Amino acid sequence: MNRMLIVGGTGETGSWFARYFKRRGFRVTVWGPSGKREVAEEMGVGYAEDLIREVKESDVVLLSVPIDRTAEVIEELGPNMKIGSLLMDVASLKSEPMRAMLEHAPGDVEVLGTHPMFGPTMKGIGGQTMILVPAKGRCEMWLPIMRTLFQEDGARVEIVGPEEHDQIMAVVQALTHFAYISIGATLKTLDFDVAGSRSFMSPVYEIMIDFVGRILAQNPELYANIQENPRARRVRDTYIKECISLAEMTDHGDREGFVKVMKDAAEHFQAREEALMRSDRLIEMKIKDKDEQRPDVGGRDRGDYTADATRRDVDGSERGRF
Amino acid sequence: MNRMLIVGGTGETGSWFARYFKRRGFRVTVWGPSGKREVAEEMGVGYAEDLIREVKESDVVLLSVPIDRTAEVIEELGPNMKIGSLLMDVASLKSEPMRAMLEHAPGDVEVLGTHPMFGPTMKGIGGQTMILVPAKGRCEMWLPIMRTLFQEDGARVEIVGPEEHDQIMAVVQALTHFAYISIGATLKTLDFDVAGSRSFMSPVYEIMIDFVGRILAQNPELYANIQENPRARRVRDTYIKECISLAEMTDHGDREGFVKVMKDAAEHFQAREEALMRSDRLIEMKIKDKDEQRPDVGGRDRGDYTADATRRDVDGSERGRF
Numbered sequence: 001m002n003r004m005l006i007v008g009g010t011g012e013t014g015s016w017f018a019r020y021f022k023r024r025g026f027r028v029t030v031w032g033p034s035g036k037r038e039v040a041e042e043m044g045v046g047y048a049e050d051l052i053r054e055v056k057e058s059d060v061v062l063l064s065v066p067i068d069r070t071a072e073v074i075e076e077l078g079p080n081m082k083i084g085s086l087l088m089d090v091a092s093l094k095s096e097p098m099r100a101m102l103e104h105a106p107g108d109v110e111v112l113g114t115h116p117m118f119g120p121t122m123k124g125i126g127g128q129t130m131i132l133v134p135a136k137g138r139c140e141m142w143l144p145i146m147r148t149l150f151q152e153d154g155a156r157v158e159i160v161g162p163e164e165h166d167q168i169m170a171v172v173q174a175l176t177h178f179a180y181i182s183i184g185a186t187l188k189t190l191d192f193d194v195a196g197s198r199s200f201m202s203p204v205y206e207i208m209i210d211f212v213g214r215i216l217a218q219n220p221e222l223y224a225n226i227q228e229n230p231r232a233r234r235v236r237d238t239y240i241k242e243c244i245s246l247a248e249m250t251d252h253g254d255r256e257g258f259v260k261v262m263k264d265a266a267e268h269f270q271a272r273e274e275a276l277m278r279s280d281r282l283i284e285m286k287i288k289d290k291d292e293q294r295p296d297v298g299g300r301d302r303g304d305y306t307a308d309a310t311r312r313d314v315d316g317s318e319r320g321r322f
Numbered sequence: 323m324n325r326m327l328i329v330g331g332t333g334e335t336g337s338w339f340a341r342y343f344k345r346r347g348f349r350v351t352v353w354g355p356s357g358k359r360e361v362a363e364e365m366g367v368g369y370a371e372d373l374i375r376e377v378k379e380s381d382v383v384l385l386s387v388p389i390d391r392t393a394e395v396i397e398e399l400g401p402n403m404k405i406g407s408l409l410m411d412v413a414s415l416k417s418e419p420m421r422a423m424l425e426h427a428p429g430d431v432e433v434l435g436t437h438p439m440f441g442p443t444m445k446g447i448g449g450q451t452m453i454l455v456p457a458k459g460r461c462e463m464w465l466p467i468m469r470t471l472f473q474e475d476g477a478r479v480e481i482v483g484p485e486e487h488d489q490i491m492a493v494v495q496a497l498t499h500f501a502y503i504s505i506g507a508t509l510k511t512l513d514f515d516v517a518g519s520r521s522f523m524s525p526v527y528e529i530m531i532d533f534v535g536r537i538l539a540q541n542p543e544l545y546a547n548i549q550e551n552p553r554a555r556r557v558r559d560t561y562i563k564e565c566i567s568l569a570e571m572t573d574h575g576d577r578e579g580f581v582k583v584m585k586d587a588a589e590h591f592q593a594r595e596e597a598l599m600r601s602d603r604l605i606e607m608k609i610k611d612k613d614e615q616r617p618d619v620g621g622r623d624r625g626d627y628t629a630d631a632t633r634r635d636v637d638g639s640e641r642g643r644f
Contacts, residue, residue: 037325072520117524127609131522158521165522171514172527181500184587185564190557192493194591199480200453200487202439204533205494206603208501211526213597220584227572235512236569237413242507243565247558248501249551258549262542265506269516275535282529285607287449 005048005058006030007065007073010039013090014064016120018045021062024149029054055080060142063089063097067225071100079279086110086142092169093229094133094162102135110142112134113162115169126154133162166231174232175239177215177223184212203283327370327380328352329387329395332361335412336386338442340367343384346471351376377402382464385411385419389547393422400426408432408464415551416455416484424457432464433457435484437491448476455467455484488553499560500536500546501532508535525605 004021008014009030022028022045029046031038031054040047049052055077055314065073078101081087086154089097094113101111113133118125130150134143150157160168187194194209194235201209215223226232242261249257266272326343329354330336343348344367351368353376355362362369369374377383377399387395390501392413400423403409409427411419416435423433435455440447450473456465472479482490509516516531523531537545548554564583588594 061418086379117522127612129522129524156521160522168519168522171509171512172519172522172524175505175508176527176530178565179505181584181587182561182565182568183497183501184591185568185583186497186557186561187558188587189494189564190493191590195593197490197494200439200482202451202493202494204536205498207529207601208498208533210597210601210604211530213591213594214526214601216584216588216591217594217598220581221577223584224572224577224580232572233569235508236565236572238511239504239508239566240562240569242511243500243504243562246504247555247562250546250558251555253542255546257572258397258546259542261507262503262538262545265503265510265540267512268510269506269535269538271517272539273534275532276539278531279532279536281611282532282604282608285611286604288402289607290449294436301571 001025001027002059003027003029003057004060005054006062007051007077008032009045009062009064010036011064012120013116014062015039015043017062017064017090018043020125024153026060029058036216052077052080056082058085060086060088063087063091067091067093067228068096069111070097074100074104078109079106081109083108084110084141086112086139087322088112088114088146090114090116092173094165095230098133098135098162102138107138110139112139112142112146113165114146115165124153125150128155129158130155131155131158131160131165133160133165136161148253165231169226170229170231170235173226174229175235177226178232178236178239180208180212180215181223183208184216187212203286204279207282207286323347323349324381325349325379326382326384327376328384329373329399330627331367331384331386332356332358334442335384335438336382336384337361337365339384339386339412340365344435348382351380363595374402378404380404380407382408382410385409385413389413389415389419389550392419396422396426400431401428403427403429403431406463408434408461410434410436410468412436412438414495414548415550416487420455420457420484424460429460432461434461434464434468435487436468437487446475447472447538450477451480452477453480453482453487455482455487458483468577488551491548492551492557495548496551497557499548500554500558500561502530502534502537503545505530506538509534525608526601529604529608 004026006014006018009018009028010032014030018028018030022043029048030040031048031051037047058081061077061081063070063073070089074097078087083106087101087109089101094115094117098111098113101113105111112135115131115133117129117131132143133149144192147157198206235322246258246261249261257277269275326348328340328350331340331350332354336352336354340350340352341433344365350369352362353370353373359369380403380552383399383403384509385395392411396419400409405428408517409431412425413419414437416437420433420435423435427433428526437455438454439451439453454465469479469481520528568580568583571583591597
């Protein structure tokens with residue numbers, strides 16, 4: 001039976017993985033900086049009284065620690081790992097942790113970065129995305145084991161290099177959050193009545209504003225970490241430049257320029273009709289769900305919805321041929 | 323039977339209203355600049371051969387013309403309207419059209435601005451939002467008639483003043499679109515592989531990117547109109563300032579500042595938990611819908627989804643207590 005040590009295993013994510021790997025047949029031991037032995041007991045796994053000794057005896061060491069602590073933990077524990085064992089992490093960035101793991105773990109220790117694209121509140125892994133970043137030439141034995149394990153449980157496993165990972169996340173996570181958090185800050189600065197605006201909502205705005213609220217409801221430190229992706233800076237700067245340029249065009253009545261920006265972006269985006277269909281479908285589900293939840297609201301035309309019928313983000317008045 | 327003239331009534335929105343009001347018992351006549359009599363014939367309504375004469379004889383004149391043509395049309399037609407008749411428009415902005423209607427229609431003509439928050443592709447009006455902007459002291463007779471009519475068909479009717487309307491739309495429509503269009507432009511400038519990024523998506527990103535694609539799929543002129551709302555300029559400028567400030571904080575490692583921005587925005591936003599619940603539910607519906615559409619994909623854990631399980635926008639690794 002493989003022995004796994006989870007460093008930070010009494011935390012939310014760490015204990016999620018402790019339960020997961022225990023279910024999958026590993027003999028799991030956890031360790032946490034605040035020494036919460038009761039968390040280990042609850043889960044029915046061991047607690048590492050002597051951290052370094054446990055590292056020396058483990059087949060897999062999984063690091064589930066805040067990203068700003070990752071490097072120092074690797075530096076301390078890495079050199080103690082045994083021949084043929086595996087060092088893993090679960091941080092949302094990959095370049096820096098991979099560099100540190102490759103540097104501080106002995107050459108005969110394998111290295112596998114992971115980025116689970118889901119939070120520790122989920123029950124199963126089915127349908128979720130698990131990104132794996134295996135060290136080149138240093139993950140021959142363990143990559144197939146871990147990949148098969150996650151896939152057997154229904155996860156979508158994606159394999160990429162550390163730089164490519166961080167580049168993609170600079171857009172997928174950092175830019176998305178950045179735009180939404182800035183909208184939240186704008187609503188505050190304008191002292192905009194968010195609750196009051198719900199009466200005038202289009203579904204596009206309604207969904208957008210709920211995602212702004214969703215992000216603002218969570219721990220700001222997590223979002224700060226994601227922005228600190230070194231590759232996110234260029235993405236943010238580009239976004240700000242595009243915002244300024246688009247605003248200037250509108251301010252100066254340069255309609256031609258505005259239209260060109262949209263057309264060029266549309267051409268680059270490509271699968272727009274699919275996006276339109278998917279968002280139509282999402283809006284449709286949302287309206288239907290609302291109707292079902294509030295049977296007292298609405299009128300006799302309710303049955304008339306079609307996917308097309310929900311495209312109400314743009315007021316239609318300008319569509320006339322006048 | 324009330325006679326209604328729809329100027330621009332051969333266009334998409336205009337003909338939607340022609341059909342709607344015909345069904346609701348009006349004797350509808352349309353007119354369009356390109357003289358498409360066949361559209362009127364198809365709908366079984368009249369076509370105004372002599373536009374000015376028709377204006378003089380109509381009980382309601384509804385303008386469904388591009389916003390940049392609205393003022394000149396009002397100037398030309400308004401003075402010809404008969405005593406006790408109603409002048410309506412359906413533009414996405416309200417201050418300017420209201421000002422023009424009040425100026426050019428005789429004092430004994432009533433004035434009602436409207437902004438249907440839906441496009442002309444919808445079949446029914448049930449569950450949709452119809453914003454009404456009645457002229458103060460000049461809509462006593464017609465406001466109750468129109469309001470009752472829309473409400474009877476299940477629409478949510480909201481009544482506001484023209485300035486308040488444009489102020490709200492500067493956020494609800496203009497800011498939302500502005501942020502999304504700028505993201506589209508950023509993806510193009512970065513030459514980001516949108517299709518390829520789908521493999522690494524979180525649901526938050528997936529939904530966001532579909533709304534970007536949705537907007538890029540539509541007519542840029544319509545989005546230019548909405549940005550030309552005079553009150554949108556301050557909103558865009560504020561947004562850009564917030565973006566720059568947030569980016570600078572991150573660039574300079576000012577984590578405290580970043581966290582404060584998020585916390586202040588969160589406090590202003592208020593109903594965050596509700597937003598979190600609603601977005602959880604939306605994500606849940608999306609995942610379930612995907613599963614149903616692709617029965618071949620996924621694994622044995624599929625039944626494990628809960629609302630909480632789908633909060634995968636933020637990677638969970640930093641949630642540990644290490």
